[in-house]
Amino acid sequence: MSPSTKSVTGAGTLVRQAMDAVTEHIRRARLKAGDELPSEAELAQSLKVSRAVIRETFGALAALRVIDVGNGRKARVAVLDSSPLASALDHAVNTEQVTVAQVWDVRRTLERRTAVLAAQYRTDEEAAQILAHAEAMKQFRDDFGRMTKHDIALHEAIAAASHNLLFAQIVASFSPQINEAVPTAWRTRTTERQRSTILRRHLAIAQAIAARDPVAAEKAMDLHFDDSIKRLLDAGAGQLT
Numbered sequence: 001m002s003p004s005t006k007s008v009t010g011a012g013t014l015v016r017q018a019m020d021a022v023t024e025h026i027r028r029a030r031l032k033a034g035d036e037l038p039s040e041a042e043l044a045q046s047l048k049v050s051r052a053v054i055r056e057t058f059g060a061l062a063a064l065r066v067i068d069v070g071n072g073r074k075a076r077v078a079v080l081d082s083s084p085l086a087s088a089l090d091h092a093v094n095t096e097q098v099t100v101a102q103v104w105d106v107r108r109t110l111e112r113r114t115a116v117l118a119a120q121y122r123t124d125e126e127a128a129q130i131l132a133h134a135e136a137m138k139q140f141r142d143d144f145g146r147m148t149k150h151d152i153a154l155h156e157a158i159a160a161a162s163h164n165l166l167f168a169q170i171v172a173s174f175s176p177q178i179n180e181a182v183p184t185a186w187r188t189r190t191t192e193r194q195r196s197t198i199l200r201r202h203l204a205i206a207q208a209i210a211a212r213d214p215v216a217a218e219k220a221m222d223l224h225f226d227d228s229i230k231r232l233l234d235a236g237a238g239q240l241t
Contacts, residue, residue: 014049018057021047023066026077036074037067080165082172090176103177108225110170111155115205115221117162119214126161127210133157134206138199144183152178154202158209185228198227 022037031037038046040054047054058075061067065081092098118126133154140146152175159171189195201224208216 014053015056015060018043018047018049018053019060022057022061026066031077033077033079035077037076039074080169082169085170085173086176089173093177100177100181103174104181104225104228107171107174108222110167111158111225112218112221114159114162114164114167114171115209115217116214117164117167118158119209119212119217121163122161122209122212126157127206130154130157130161130209131203131206134199134203137202141195141199144186147186148179148182151182151202154206158205161209181228198224201227 022043025031026037037043040051040058043054043057044051058067058069062069062075062078063084065078065084067075068078069075089098089103093100093103118130122130133150136150137147137154140150155178156168156172156175159168162168186195186198189198201220204220205217205224208214208220
C-alpha cells in the first residue's frame with residue numbers, strides 16, 4: 001500500500017511535506033515497528049516528487065528515529081528509541097534552557113514511579129540484574145567511570161522492570177546528564193561515611209524491588225534523590241534559576 005497520490009508542492013518545503021505524508025501513511029496503514037515502507041520509487045511516484053526528495057525525507061525521518069534505513073533493503077518503521085529525546089535534552093542543558101537540577105527534579109518524579117512499578121512487576125531475572133548493578137557500584141566505588149556505568153544501568157534496569165516502555169525510554173534519555181552529574185556529586189562526598197551512605201541507598205532500592213515492596217522502593221528512591229540533588233547544588237552544578 002502506498003500513500004494516496006497527491007502533489008506535495010505548495011506551502012513549506014517538499015521534504016517537510018513528504019515527511020508528513022510518510023508519517024501519515026504509517027498511521028493510516030497501521031504499520032507496526034519493523035514493517036516495511038513503500039520503496040523510494042513508489043513514494044516518489046505517488047507523491048509526485050523526485051527520488052532525491054524521498055532520499056532526503058528518509059534521512060530526516062531516520063534521524064528522528066521514525067524509520068530505519070539500511071543499504072540494500074526497504075525502509076522500515078523504527079522501534080521506539082530514546083536518542084532523539086536524549087539529544088534534545090542534552091541540547092537544552094548545554095544551552096542553559098534547563099538546568100541539571102531541574103532535570104534531576106523531573107527524574108525524581110519519574111523514578112519514584114518506576115521503582116514502585118518495578119517492585120510490583122519485575123521478573124526474578126530483572127531483580128537479579130538490578131541487585132548486581134547495585135553491588136557493582138560498591139565494588140567499583142573508586143573508579144568513577146565504571147561506577148557511573150553501573151549507576152546508569154541500575155536506573156535503566158529499574159525502568160525496564162516497570163514494564164512500561166515509555167518510562168524506560170525517558171529514563172534512558174537522561175544518560176548524558178547522569179554521565180556528567182554523578183561524578184560531580186560523588187566528589188562532594190569526601191568522607192567514607194558519605195560515600196557508603198549513597199551506595200547503601202542504591203542497594204536499598206534494589207533490595208526493596210527484589211522483595212516486591214513498592215512502598216519501601218519508593219521511599220528508598222526518594223531518599224536517594226534527596227541526597228543527589230543536594231549534592232549537585234552543593235557542588236554548584238545546575239543551580240535553579
